[in-house]
Amino acid sequence: MKRFITLTVVALLAITPTAQAVPKKITVNSLKLLTTIGVPSEVSGVVVSGKNLIVYGTQNSRAYVKALDVNGTELWKVPLDQSQGSVATTAAVDAAGDIWIAGSTPLAASSSVTPSGTTQATINPDNAVISPSTLVADLKALTIWKVSATGVVGSPSVLPSSHVILPTALLIDKAGLTIVGSLASEKTNAGFIVSLNSSGAFSKLLQIGSISTAIESVSRNTDGTFTLVGSSGETIAGKKLAGLIDGVIVRVSKDLKIVSAVRSSISKGKRIWNSTTASLLLGGEVVVGSKSEVAVTKFSSRYLPTWTFRFIGSGPAFTIGSTQLVFLSSGAVSELAWNPKAPTPLLITFNSKGAISAADSAPVGQRLLIGSLESKDLGPLVVTSSTDIVSIFVRNSR
16 A cells, blocks of 8 residues: 555656646747848848849839848949839849849830820739839839849840739749739739740730739749739639638649639638748738738648648738748747737748747837848848838847
8 A cells, every 4th residue: 555655656746747847938039130221212122142132122213223242232233224113023033143123114105105084003012112203004014124143234025014014023943934913904903924935035924813813922833833822802713702802822824824723711801822932831911800910821732731820910921931931920929938019020930840940030120021031141031121221130140
């Protein structure tokens, strides 16, 4: 009997600490300021070419691009177009280090007259920087500029449109360039996808939706098809509206035809997918009533959710690779030692199973999230904007 009691006490002592143990919260580390790159009214985004930062945007109503080193020293700066009202809204870098920039310019003078009585379209995907002096209704030519790593600008490729056209994302691979974005006119608010081959010829443009659709991002699938993500308030590929605005995932074939569509199912809510990566890690916004959240979901190749999280915060939400999400966080995260008093950029890293493994934050005062990207030399980069300056933050060495 004494032996039984002794064994029972030992067993209780052994299991009690485990039962009462509370998982340790992950410490949120501070991101380090790499450099500042310009003022918010002039910067649309940044990409990396080699060890240089390539900044693009619109200055004095004209599209431009400039290269900075990691210390913020300007190496070169060139105008992309001499048109009054040109804009540069997205970019990517190819394997050779050349920079491809997509934007919009006015149509040729002979075809740029707006018919009398036509309502001017007003679109601005992803908060693209457009000068107040730029007449948005004139931006009806999709324009692609190729810029060398040393700042030499080649002849642009131009695709005229009957709509205002603004690109939101640019994908480069061995097959060429793929551009997605938004179309707008008096009666149209739609997304689009179009390709540009190595000879500088555009494919036929595929319009996605017609009255209430936006395409924000694109990735290439292993079978050569494309994944387009964004939002829609109308039927797409036979899939009807479920909420106020649904997040949509559209698969498009190699020859640019809609194959299928998947949409969110929140009734009386608004969903937007802002970003997708080659691994189908999607980030986006969820708004139901007065509640604002950010969602991140890892999808399978059949667009079935593998794992997902929601965080208190606001979009846009950008994913990086297969493991990272950055967004403006405005609430506690149960896995983290984190509860911001003001919306703050937060970079969360997940492991291969979808569990949170690390987190980093930018300083308070960075009121807008402009974008994120991965650098081979620097790791993940987070691009933010305060009231008066655009900054790039990197992860501190640990």
